[in-house]
Amino acid sequence: MAKSNEKIETGKDKLFKLSVPFKDEDISWRIQRMKKDGTAGLVLGYVNVRQVQDRLTEVMGTDWQCKHEVFGGKTICHLGLKLDGNWIWRSDGAGDTQFEADKGAISDSLKRSAVAFGVGRHLYDLPDNMWVNCESKVVNGKAYFKKFLENPLDVLRRKRADFR
Numbered sequence: 001m002a003k004s005n006e007k008i009e010t011g012k013d014k015l016f017k018l019s020v021p022f023k024d025e026d027i028s029w030r031i032q033r034m035k036k037d038g039t040a041g042l043v044l045g046y047v048n049v050r051q052v053q054d055r056l057t058e059v060m061g062t063d064w065q066c067k068h069e070v071f072g073g074k075t076i077c078h079l080g081l082k083l084d085g086n087w088i089w090r091s092d093g094a095g096d097t098q099f100e101a102d103k104g105a106i107s108d109s110l111k112r113s114a115v116a117f118g119v120g121r122h123l124y125d126l127p128d129n130m131w132v133n134c135e136s137k138v139v140n141g142k143a144y145f146k147k148f149l150e151n152p153l154d155v156l157r158r159k160r161a162d163f164r
Contacts, residue, residue, distance in 0.1 A: 011083030017059045019118030029152040031145040038136030038143025049107035077109035090116035129157040
């Protein structure tokens with residue numbers, strides 16, 4: 001039984017904590033596409049599945065669970081959170097990835113389901129058109145990412161300054 005001066009954490013409180021943005025330094029970056037000349041790439045920010053699982057455990061303790069199923073060519077994750085005594089479920093799916101296809105689909109579907117509860121949703125609000133200078137290698141006339149020549153986080157900070 002809670003003491004009279006202790007605040008009981010509500011489902012709304014937990015959802016707020018789940019949606020707290022990850023620190024800029026915790027965001028990883030990947031190239032979505034390269035410029036034809038290979039001098040820059042359009043980047044996307046993301047967090048990995050371990051960070052999502054850690055956030056769920058940090059906020060929910062043991063009051064979360066997930067189950068996966070394959071539907072057509074997609075892996076669907078059903079993520080359940082126990083909020084205010086009731087299990088609330090959200091689902092989303094992902095296809096196989098280019099690297100470790102099945103594992104990637106399982107991880108991506110969990111991350112996408114967690115977004116429905118607010119985890120990492122702020123990453124969808126990052127500025128569009130974040131082109132980052134990079135080095136590439138050209139194979140058969142197509143540029144492939146090799147490494148960043150500038151920190152994507154610095155580009156993000158400049159873009160954010162443009163909005164203020």
